Amino acid sequence: QxxxxxxxxxxxxxxxxxxxxxxxxxxxxxxxxxxxxxxxxxxxxxxxxxxxxxxxxxxxxxxxxxxxxxxxxxxxxxxxxxxxxxxxxxxRAPDNTSVSQPLELSGTVRQHYEELIADYQERHRDAVQKRRKKGSPDEPLGREPAFSRFITQRTKKDEPKLKDGDLVYATLKRKGMGVEVDFIVPVSVPRVGYRRTIGELLHPDDLSACQDIEHLCPACRTFGWVHPSGKDDSQAAVAYAGRVRFTHACRRPGNGDSGSFSATLSILSTPKPTTTRFYLRPKQGKPRDGLPDSQVNYDADSQILRGRKFYRHHGDQLSEQEYKSPDGRKSDQNRTVHDVQPSGTEFEFTVDFENLAPIELGALLWSLEMEGWHHRIGYAKPLGFGSVIIQVTELEIMNPNSRYQSLVTDGWENVLSSKERWIDEFKTAMAGRYGTEFYKLPNVRDLQALLSDTPPLPVHYPRSTKEPQPEGRNYEWFVGNKRSGRNSGPR
Structure with missing residues (x-):
């Protein structure tokens, strides 16, 4: 080469x-x-x-x-x-005296290595199988590089990923007067797992899973809950059934019958978790410029995850330049979608609920209508597809007394006129619980900023050029961003 x-x-x-x-x-x-x-x-x-x-x-x-x-x-x-x-x-260089005796590998180091290799293999499994149909995955195919040896070998679940005689790269750390192995990896520039789990990175008050059936959040009470530890104590409740069900959304007759289209989409990018500033924020205060990488990573005690993942609303009109593949070019990296519905197409669906308290019903109603802001549903959301406004057009509840005390009525009552009252009860409860006006709650303000009809801003993946690139080389921006801080100095 x-x-x-x-x-x-x-x-x-x-x-x-x-x-x-x-x-x-x-x-x-x-x-x-x-x-x-x-x-x-x-x-x-x-x-x-x-x-x-x-x-x-x-x-x-x-x-x-x-x-x-x-x-x-x-x-x-x-x-x-x-x-x-x-x-x-x-x-081993003759003048290398840093380690005079063989070092033992701890069980934790071995386990992390096995997990790393298994993750590499799982991520590339489909691509390796596809390559085997054309040739050996250990050899380049045209301009496509070969797969690393450790990705194509020992792929069975019961096969050990680490054997005596394997060549690996090791990072050492001080221990007393000597050193010990911190971790081992198969290549010199690897993906290395972080010590802190996702659960440890979550803000404890906002995003952590409910731990006790007696203290469930409104979402778990409404949509259901399973104990996160999977405990099998037969005397303890480990699950709570959801009380809400959604039907499929069907297009309304005579609505959107014309105007549907097909499109070969631009290449969708993948998450870039190594760009840690996209995903982390300080536990206290606002993010600061100029911090070295060592202080902004997933193992830094001062950092937590920013929050839930959202796809921002792109506006009423999408730019074909942003979402369409140039010249309709197809590849194994993009997708072609058919019967895409034009803006303004209407669908109908039903939400069935049971035994909801007035505040819980108000929360459900507000979550559906959400002040006319946009839900993001379906495929290609990063490219702007799937922005949906939901309106509650009918609201019925069953009155058990009417149903079982009369042979004439079935007990169903139209209560659409009470919708705003239940929503207001929910807003009042939230304001009282958190000590501030409902619309000043941080998560409500965030939703409004992300999903409302904001001024039309150019929403797209970071890229190194002003115009979209046909090959979808979004990674070049991230590579350049990393190189700008090559020595992990302040950025």
Whole structure:
């Protein structure tokens, strides 16, 4: 493969360095090598470059000045990056005295490694199966890189992901007068799991799951609850049945019969959790500029998750430039949707509820109508699809006394005129509970900002260019953002 770094730095020691052949050698083979230090032309570090490689020491050529002979193990992770040009040799330098004895791996370190590999394999499972139909996933296919070795091997659930002799990268940490293994990973630039769980990152008063059936929030009381720990104590209540059911929404007859269309959508992006400032906020106060990455990550005690995920309302008119794939171009990364309904199409559905207290019914009614703000329903919400306004047009409750005391009436009563009264009861209860006006509650203000008819703003994924890119290269913005803080300094 051609090296982009070489192209940017011609006539340097790096660009002229010798490339050895790996023919006849396999991952994990014990080898002898001649190595020499080379200065990286674009970054301020030196690295050991292998200039000769052999199974036996006597098969190596003569050593030149500035070179040394080492014994090590060959680590081959496949052509897993498009412009990758090197594999790795694991060796111990004679002057390396940081660890004099083998280190034990704790059960926790092993477990985290197994979980990491299993996660890698699960994320790429469908893509690997698709590649197997065309060729080996361990080899590049056209411009598509190969998959890393650890993704395609030992994929069965009962297979251990870590065996004696495996080559891994380890991070060490101080322990008393010595060191211990903090974690191990399969590649030099890995995805590493954080120690704090999602539950530990949630704001305890806003987002944590209810723990006790005697202290359920309005949402759990209305839609149902299951004990988060899954406890099997036969004497304790571990679930609460929901009291609300939704039917399918059906298009109203004669409404939206014409105007539906098909569209090949732009490539949808994926979450970028490593851009931690998108997902975290301080426990106290507002986010601050200039903090180093070490203080804004998922293991930092001062940080919590910002909140629930929302797709902002894009406005009444969507821009085809933003949601359509250029020239209708199709790929294995985008989707084509059919029978998309035009703006203004109306649907009907029914919400069945039972045994709701007046305040709970008011909460349900407000949550449905939500001041005329927009619910976000269905597919392609990041591109602006699925903005829906819900109106309660009928409201009926069954009066048990009327039903069972009369042979004439069925007990159903139209109570639409009481809708606003129940909504007001809910608002009054919330204002009294939290000590502020309903519309000044932080979560209500957030909903209004996200889902109301705000001024038409350009809502799209972060990108490095003003106009959308046909290839959907949204990752370039995130790469550039990371590089701007390469040394984890203030940003």
């Amino acid at each position: 051609k090296s982009r770094t070489r192209a940017k730095a011609p006539n340097t020691a790096y660009s002229r360095r010798h490339k050895v052949s790996l023919q006849g050698l396999q991952h994990g083979d014990s080898c002898w090598a001649i190595i020499e230090k080379v200065q990286h032309p674009l970054r301020r570090f030196k690295f050991w470059n292998v200039v000769a490689l052999a199974r036996k020491r006597q098969d190596l050529p003569k050593v030149s000045d500035g070179q040394r002979v080492v014994q090590g193990y060959l680590c081959i992770t496949n052509q897993n990056i498009e412009n990758k040009h090197d594999e790795r040799l694991f060796f």
